[in-house]
Amino acid sequence: MRLAAIWLLGLMLAVAAAIFSIYLVNTSVAGPQQPVREYVAALQKGEGAKALGLLNASVPQGSASMLDGTALQTAASNITDARFGDAENRSGNQVMVPMDYSINGSELHTEFLLERTGTRWLFFSKWSFVPASLPVLDVTVVNSNEASLNGVPVNMPSGRNSFAVFYPGEYEASLNGQYFAAAPTRTTLSGRDTPPPALNLLTYATDGLKDAVSGKVQEFLDSCADEADKQQRLQPDCPFYHATYNRVVDGTIDWSISEYPAVSIEPFGGRWVVAPLNGKARIQARQVDLFSGIVTDLNEVHEFSFTTRLDIAGDTVKVTPLLNF
Known part of the structure; x- marks a missing residue:
């Protein structure tokens, strides 16, 4: 009788231990927090296919440039101090798993919605993200068909594009071209329900473009002055001229540029x-x-002004003077 009682007690303890073990597994490696941990880890490794599969998300129309590799890894690289809270019950078999974390010193909060989709080995719950569509990030750039997003070159047809993105993450747009650039602008995305603000790049002409245009302008003016000297013309086909009632002695006319124009380039009407x-x-x-017949030296400085047409194709800069005579 005493032996039977000992066996019964041992059996009860074994059952209790098994139940407790199942509880521990269901609240840890088999709990709803585990898919969230795996999802965030996939983001930080740049494993877009795995992250997309875990999230059960559909990809909206737009560019998929941010959904894998370096761009994705960069988006999640600054997620630190991640803390996964206890699951909170929602309607049906759904739960909400909260995640608190930091991105560049800012404290953020994201809520993930999961649902119980079955069991593993009879006892352990199986959790999956509730299907939803990925958020979309809009990016615009002034007078450019390209930009950089999270360090990856992206196409910007007509100066704009939309990008499907994972969350949470940080996205930075910039433009660092030979002739055009834009200061970086960034946004942080913490959830799928709040659309991220658009990233708008305000493009400006680089010193490289200004130097290239300035060189073309100086070349044109020097050439124009040289041609005026060869033709000995007071009113050449140039932006400058001299008018006088005196007779100028042939062979003595010498034009030179005493002050070259300062170049300023701005966007206007969809072009530069x-x-x-x-x-x-x-x-x-x-x-x-x-x-009187008196012969004197002529030495005068004339101000001039003219406009140009600027055309840029790849690395080629063309400046066409527009002169009115």
């Missing part, structure tokens, strides 16, 4: 335009007063 170019040209010559 060069602001009106203002400079100064000097003419030196010998002149004869038609009334």
Whole structure:
């Protein structure tokens, strides 16, 4: 009788231990927090296919450039101090798993909705994310068909594009081209229900483009002055000219540029335009007063102004002077 009681007690303890073990497994490795941990780990490793499968998410229309590899890994790289809270019951077989974490020093909170979809080995619950669509991040850029998002070059047809993105994560857009650039702008996405604000890149012309245009302008003006000297013209086909009632001695006309225009390039009407170019040209010559016959030196500086058309194709910069005579 005593032996039977001992066996019964042992059996009860074994059953209790088994129940407790099942409880521990169901609240840890088989709990609803585990798929969330695996999902965040996949984001930080840049494993987009795995993350998408775990999240049970559909991919909306738009670019998928941010859903894998370096772009995805960069988005999740600053997620630190992740803490997964206790699951909170929702309607049906659904639960909400809260996650608190930091991104670049900012404390953030994300809620994941999961549902019980069955059991494993009879006792252990199987949890899956409730299916939903991924969020969409809109990016615009002024007068450019390309940009960089999380360090990855992306196409920007007509200066805009939409990108399917995972959450949580941080996304930074920038433009660092030879001729055009834009200061980086970023946004942090903590959930699927609140659309992220659009990233708008305000493009500006780089010093490289200004130098290239300035070189073209100086080349045009120097060439124009040289041609005016060869033709000995007071009013050449140039932005500058000299008018006088005196007779200028042939062979003495010498044009030079005393002040080259400062170049300013701004976006306007969907293209890049060069602001009106203002400079100064000097003419030196010998002149004869038609009334007195006195010969004097001519040395005058004339201000001039003209506009141009700017065309850029790849690495080629073309500046076309627009002159009115």
